[in-house]
Amino acid sequence: MMQTLSAAAHEASRATRDLGSRAAGIESGQTPVIQVQGLGKTYQTARGALELFENLNLEVEAGEMVAIVGQSGAGKSTLLHILGALDTPSEGTVYCASTNVSKLSAREAARFRNREIGYVWQFHYLLPEFTALENVAMPLLARGTGKVEALRTAENWLREVGLEDRGEHRPGELSGGEQQRVALARALVCGPRLLLADEPTGDLDGVTAGRVFDLIERLHSSHRLTSIVVTHNMELAVRCGRRLRLEGGRLTEITDPGPKGLQAGHLS
Numbered sequence: 001m002m003q004t005l006s007a008a009a010h011e012a013s014r015a016t017r018d019l020g021s022r023a024a025g026i027e028s029g030q031t032p033v034i035q036v037q038g039l040g041k042t043y044q045t046a047r048g049a050l051e052l053f054e055n056l057n058l059e060v061e062a063g064e065m066v067a068i069v070g071q072s073g074a075g076k077s078t079l080l081h082i083l084g085a086l087d088t089p090s091e092g093t094v095y096c097a098s099t100n101v102s103k104l105s106a107r108e109a110a111r112f113r114n115r116e117i118g119y120v121w122q123f124h125y126l127l128p129e130f131t132a133l134e135n136v137a138m139p140l141l142a143r144g145t146g147k148v149e150a151l152r153t154a155e156n157w158l159r160e161v162g163l164e165d166r167g168e169h170r171p172g173e174l175s176g177g178e179q180q181r182v183a184l185a186r187a188l189v190c191g192p193r194l195l196l197a198d199e200p201t202g203d204l205d206g207v208t209a210g211r212v213f214d215l216i217e218r219l220h221s222s223h224r225l226t227s228i229v230v231t232h233n234m235e236l237a238v239r240c241g242r243r244l245r246l247e248g249g250r251l252t253e254i255t256d257p258g259p260k261g262l263q264a265g266h267l268s
Contacts, residue, residue, distance in 0.1 A: 030061070030062060031098060032059045032060055032061050032062070033060055033061065033062050033064075033096070033097060033193065033194060033226045034058060034059065034060035034083060034095070034096050034194075034226070034228075035058075035059055035093075035094075035095040036056060036057055036058040036059070036083075036092065036093070036094050036095075037057055037092055037093050038055050038056075038057065038091065038092035038093065039053050039055070039056040039057070039058075039082070039089050039091070039092035039093075039094060040053050040054060040055065040056070040089060040090045040091035040092055041053045041075070041078060041082065041087075041089055041090050042090045051249060052075035052078055052249060053075060053078075053079070053089075053092075053249045053250070054248075054249040054250065055092075055249075055250070056079075056092070056249060056250050056251060057251070058244075058251055060226060060228065061226075062193075062224075062226055063224060063225075063226060064226055064227070064241060064242055065217070065220050065226075065227045065229070065240045065241050065242070066227070066228045066229070066240060066241070066242045066243070066244060067228075067229050067230075067231055067236070067237035067238075067240035067242070067243045067244070068228060068229070068230045068231075068243075068244050068245075068246055068251070069230075069231065069232070069234070069237050069243065069244070069245050069246070069254075070245055070246035070247055071247070074246045074247060075246060075249070076198070076230040076246050077198050077230065079246065080196045080198050080228065080230060082094055082101070082102075083096050083101070083194075083196060083228070084096070084101075084113060084117045084119060084194075084196050085101040085104055085109040085112050085113055085117070086109075086113070088102055089102050096116070096117075096194065097112075097116040097117075097193050097194060099112055099116070114139060114142060114143050114190055115143075115190065115192070116192050116193055116194060117192050117194050117196060118187035118188045118190070118192040118194065118195045118196070118225075119187050119196050119197075119198075120180070120183055120184055120187050120195070120196070120197040120198070120200045120216075121183070121198050121199070121200070122198060122199035122200065122202035122203055123203060124171070124179040124180050124182065124183040125183065126171040126179055126182060126183060126186075127171075128170060128171050128172060129170070130170070131167060131168050131169060131170055132158060132163065132166050132167050132168070132169055132170070132171070132174065132178075132182045133151060133154050133155060133158060133167035133168065134151075134154075135171070135182055135186055136154035136157055136158060136182060136185045136186045136189050137150040137151050137153070137154035137189070138186065139186060139189055139190045140153060140154065140189055140190060143190065153189060154167075154185070154189055155167060157185040157186075157188065157189050158182070158185055160185065160219070161181040161182070161184055161185045161215060161219075162181065162215075163178060163181055163182060163185070166178060166182075175208075176203060176204055176205075176208065177204055177208040177211060177212055180200065180201070180203075180204065180212050181212065181215060184200075184212070184215065184216065184219070188219060188223065188225075191223075192225075193225065193226060194225065194226050194227070194228075195216075195219075195220065195225045195226070195227040195228070196227075196228050197216065197227065197228070197229045197230065197231075198230045199230055199231060199232065200212065200213075200216065200229065200231075201213055201231070201233060201236065202231075202232065202233075209233065209236070210236075213236050213239065216229070217239065227240075
C-alpha cells in the first residue's frame with residue numbers, strides 16, 4: 001500500500017514539474033525546443049511506397065520529459081532519427097534546438113548532433129576495445145577537445161552515473177546496467193540540450209531497468225534537459241510528464257496517465 005502511494009506521489013510530482021516547465025515556456029514566449037509541422041516520411045520498397053508519417057505535428061517545450069509509445073513498426077525510432085538529424089523527412093519542417101534539421105548537410109548534421117543531441121539506444125553500442133572512460137570521452141575527442149580535458153570531463157560523468165570505480169574496465173567486463181549507464185554518460189558528456197532515448201531499458205531486467213530510468217530522471221532534472229523517451233515499458237512511460245501514442249502516422253496525446261490508459265489507448 002505504501003509503495004502504491006509512493007508511486008502515485010512520484011507520478012503527481014513528475015507531472016506537476018513537467019506541466020510547470022511547459023507553462024513557464026509558454027508564458028515567457030520561449031520557442032519550443034522541438035517544433036514539427038506537417039511531417040511526412042515515405043520509403044520506397046519493392047512493393048511500392050511505404051508512408052510512415054502523414055502530416056505529423058509535434059511541439060516539445062524546454063524541460064519536458066515526453067514518452068512516445070506505439071506498436072512495433074509505427075515509426076517511433078524513425079521519428080527520433082529525424083528529430084536528431086540522423087534521417088531526413090520527405091516533407092514538412094523540423095526545428096530542433098532552434099535549428100531546421102531537415103536542411104542540414106551531412107557535415108552540419110554531424111556537428112549539430114555533437115553539440116545539441118544526446119542519444120541512448122536499446123543496445124549500448126560501446127566500443128569493446130576501449131575502456132569505459134575512453135568510450136565516454138569519444139564525443140569530446142571527436143569535437144576536437146584535448147585528450148586530458150576530455151578524459152577529465154569523462155571521469156566526472158562516470159562519477160555522475162555512479163561508475164567512477166569502473167573507468168578502466170572494458171564493456172565486456174561490465175554488467176548490462178553498467179554498460180547502459182556508461183552509454184548515458186557518453187550521450188551527455190558534450191552537454192546537449194536534448195536527450196533522445198530509444199528503448200533505453202529494453203535489454204535490461206525489470207529491476208535494472210527501473211534503476212537506469214531513475215538515473216535518466218535524475219539527470220533530466222539536474223541538467224535541465226528536454227527528453228523524449230521511446231518505450232514499450234508502460235510503467236516507465238507513466239513516469240514521464242507527458243505521453244504520446246504514435247499510430248497511423250500521427251501522434252496523439254494520451255489523457256489517462258495510468259498504465260491501463262496507455263494499454264487501452266484512451267486518447268484525446
